[in-house]
Amino acid sequence: MQIQQNIKVAVDAVVFGYNENKLQVLLIQQKFGLEKDNWALPGGFVKDDETLDEAVVRELKEETSVKANYLEQLYTFGKLDRDKRRRVVSIAYLALLNTKDFTIRADTDAKDVQWFDFDKIPALAFDHKDILMMAYKRLQAKINYQPIGFELLKNEFPFSAIENLYQTILNKKIDRRNFRKKLLSFGFIEETEKIHKPSSGRPAKLFKFNQKKYNELIKTGIHFEIKFA
Amino acid sequence: MQIQQNIKVAVDAVVFGYNENKLQVLLIQQKFGLEKDNWALPGGFVKDDETLDEAVVRELKEETSVKANYLEQLYTFGKLDRDKRRRVVSIAYLALLNTKDFTIRADTDAKDVQWFDFDKIPALAFDHKDILMMAYKRLQAKINYQPIGFELLKNEFPFSAIENLYQTILNKKIDRRNFRKKLLSFGFIEETEKIHKPSSGRPAKLFKFNQKKYNELIKTGIHFEIKFA
DNA sequence: TATTTTTGCGTAAAATTGACACTAATGCAA
DNA sequence: TTGCATTAGTGTCAATTTTACGCAAAAATA
Numbered sequence: 001m002q003i004q005q006n007i008k009v010a011v012d013a014v015v016f017g018y019n020e021n022k023l024q025v026l027l028i029q030q031k032f033g034l035e036k037d038n039w040a041l042p043g044g045f046v047k048d049d050e051t052l053d054e055a056v057v058r059e060l061k062e063e064t065s066v067k068a069n070y071l072e073q074l075y076t077f078g079k080l081d082r083d084k085r086r087r088v089v090s091i092a093y094l095a096l097l098n099t100k101d102f103t104i105r106a107d108t109d110a111k112d113v114q115w116f117d118f119d120k121i122p123a124l125a126f127d128h129k130d131i132l133m134m135a136y137k138r139l140q141a142k143i144n145y146q147p148i149g150f151e152l153l154k155n156e157f158p159f160s161a162i163e164n165l166y167q168t169i170l171n172k173k174i175d176r177r178n179f180r181k182k183l184l185s186f187g188f189i190e191e192t193e194k195i196h197k198p199s200s201g202r203p204a205k206l207f208k209f210n211q212k213k214y215n216e217l218i219k220t221g222i223h224f225e226i227k228f229a
Numbered sequence: 230m231q232i233q234q235n236i237k238v239a240v241d242a243v244v245f246g247y248n249e250n251k252l253q254v255l256l257i258q259q260k261f262g263l264e265k266d267n268w269a270l271p272g273g274f275v276k277d278d279e280t281l282d283e284a285v286v287r288e289l290k291e292e293t294s295v296k297a298n299y300l301e302q303l304y305t306f307g308k309l310d311r312d313k314r315r316r317v318v319s320i321a322y323l324a325l326l327n328t329k330d331f332t333i334r335a336d337t338d339a340k341d342v343q344w345f346d347f348d349k350i351p352a353l354a355f356d357h358k359d360i361l362m363m364a365y366k367r368l369q370a371k372i373n374y375q376p377i378g379f380e381l382l383k384n385e386f387p388f389s390a391i392e393n394l395y396q397t398i399l400n401k402k403i404d405r406r407n408f409r410k411k412l413l414s415f416g417f418i419e420e421t422e423k424i425h426k427p428s429s430g431r432p433a434k435l436f437k438f439n440q441k442k443y444n445e446l447i448k449t450g451i452h453f454e455i456k457f458a
Numbered sequence: 459t460a461t462t463t464t465t466g467c468g469t470a471a472a473a474t475t476g477a478c479a480c481t482a483a484t485g486c487a488a
Numbered sequence: 489t490t491g492c493a494t495t496a497g498t499g500t501c502a503a504t505t506t507t508a509c510g511c512a513a514a515a516a517t518a
Contacts, residue, residue, distance in 0.1 A: 006277050007238045009307075009318050048235050048316055052307035076305045076320045078238075078281035087277055089238050089320075091305045160464075177467070178507065201464025202514040228506095389495075406498070407476065430495025431483040457476095 010090040011056045012043030012128065014135035015068065017099030018152035021164050022117045024099055025132065027124070028063050029112040034085060039116075040125040041132065043090065056093045064113045066102045068095035070151035074135055082127045094135045096151040140169055144227050147188060150209035158196045158204035166228075174228045186224055188214040239319040240285045241272030241357065243364035244297065246328030247381035250393050251346045253328055254361065256353070257292050258341040263314060267354040268345075270361065272319065285322045293342045295331045297324035299380035303364055311356050323364045325380040369398055373456050376417060379438035387425045387433035395457075403457045415453055417443040 015026035027039045042063045046055040052073070060066055074092040082088055104113045116122065124132065143149045149165050150157075159180060167174050183189060190213070194206040244255035256268040271292045275284040281302070289295055303321040311317055333342045345351065350361065372378045378394050379386075388409060396403050412418060419442070423435040 003237055003274050003315075004277075005237055005274055007275060008232055008234055009236045009238060045232050045234055046236060046307070046318070048233075049309065051309060052305065052318065073304060075302060076281065078275070078320070080278065080280060086232075089275075089281065089318075091307070091318075158465085175508075176465090177509085180466085181468095182506090197515080198464060200462070200516060202466080202516095204465055387496085404476075404478085405496090406478085409497085410499095411475090426484080427495060429485060429493070431497080433496055 007087045007089055009046045010043055010088050011046055011052055011059060011093060012041040012090050012131060013056050013060055013068075013071075013093045013095050014041055014074065014132050015060065015064070015066065015095040015097065016118075016135070016139060016152065017097055017115055018165060018168075019099040019115070021168055023168055024115040025118055025121060026064055026066065026104065027114055027116055027121075029114070030125075031111060035125045038125040039114075039122045041092075041128045042113075046091075052091050056095075060095065063111060064104050066097060066104060068097050069101075070096040070148055074131070074138060077127060077131060079127065090131075092131045092135070094138055096139075096148060098152060098154055100154065143169055145223075145225050147186075147209060147214060147224070147226075156192055156194060156206040156208045158198070159207055160198075160204060162207075166226075170228075179228060182228075183226065186217070186226075188217060236316045236318055238275045239272055239317050240275055240281055240288060240322060241270040241319050241360060242285050242289055242297075242300075242322045242324050243270055243303065243361050244289065244293070244295065244324040244326065245347075245364070245368060245381065246326055246344055247394060247397075248328040248344070250397055252397055253344040254347055254350060255293055255295065255333065256343060256345055256350075258343070259354075260340060264354045268343075268351045269354040270321075270357045271342075275320075281320050285324075289324065292340060294334050295326060297326050298330075299325040299377055303360070303367060306356060306360060308356065319360075321360045321364070323367055325368075325377060327381060327383055329383065372398055374452075374454055376415075376438060376443060376453070376455075385421055385423060385435040385437045387427070388436055389433065391436075399457075408457060411455065411457075415446070415455075417446060 017024040017026060026042060028042050029039050030036055042060055043056070044059045044063070046052060047058075050058065053071070056071065057067070060068060072094050074094045076089060076091045078089045080087065082090065099115060104115070118136070121129075121132065123129075139148075143166065149162060149169070152165060153161055162183070163174065163176060163179055166179065188210050189207050190210050192206045192208055195203045196206050197203045246253040246255060255271060257271050258268050259265055271289055272285070273288045273292070275281060276287075279287065282300070285300065286296070289297060301323050303323045305318060305320045307318045309316065311319065328344060333344070347365070350358075352358075353361065368377075372395065378391060378398070381394060382390055391412070392403065392405060392408055395408065417439050418436050419439050421435045421437055424432045425435050426432050
């Protein structure tokens, strides 16, 4: 049986980074083609012999040379005129990584790659603004009940870093004492020996997220909810 | 630019119903073809000129003659060998409806259509079992913070109905008094004048979910969380 | 050594959750 | 008609969780 269908399948990724208390997004700029000069989410067509997950990982590597710390499927966009040249259904992903871990570089297709502060995103190609906003909402919702915020930080971090991260992403003030108490009470964040010297003020212990501990806790059916007034 | 890609795009729907205190799933059976005699989720290929949402609605109508009360995109499945005949990427949907609202009927393709109790699902074609389980988990998770359970009930229902529904879906006992207190406290469920006579026992007031009220409450930023010990 | 900056900690009031048992209304059978 | 079985409807108190809030400690710098 032959199926008449002329739809192409693509993947796109909203890659969030975090740098100097700013949430950032990784974008690429087409130097040629129909969408020349337009910034867009990294992504591309899925190959016949790769899964969707593999496709995003590949595209991210090829286009931006980064490797996500965390990657989850977000939503599939399928409006008819998303792409004016042809019908494209795109599976969008949400990716998190620590900005400092990578030197981004434009790939051979002469694309430009750049981090943008989330509050200074330029006009985007296609329906990528919609995708971005959905990813942001998912991120906001998800850090409240899953410890994915750590994927945006270095392996070891002062407590104030995770605290600022939550405030930045949720865009609201959080009581430092209550936040710390609650987060530590879960038991998946551990103190290290190391200390961090801030540019001024009292030195801080470094903490790290213990993934194994977290997995164990999850298995026991414990349910986290990191919400703050 | 010509893209070399040979991937077909399909949609599949996990349709949940609720009948006599049982969660049910709507399945179809291919009478012919490679998957002959196998039960499967309703679904099919997306047409070039319809969106994904439109495709599911159409397929549901064509294959099972039902119209979902609630429909949300679930996840997109893209493993290489999901379908042995060709590469198919399938966008799965979660649908809810009140079983009694419809007389299901097999369509012209001579498919058989049937409701199955969720705990008596037969072997399913393709990776449909995975899809089903993911839908179930989503449903379980979602009724805790969004009032989608009502989509499975008749417009007006005795309180015990919603109570049983939660117990069935979450698969645990819930304290009747606390449940009622909390759910009513949200303010989006209203009493009607009508009463319902159970086969035995004291008659019950009928309640209804007030969607408008809910929307208003949501706008004011109120956040519900219907979790129970 | 005084000032600034950031870290680190405890307590009490308020709100929410969880546990728990009896009365009310109806149908049916004795 | 009475009593039995069945389901609906309701309130209180203890325990837990959440929220609000302020001050001392460690370092750098002036």
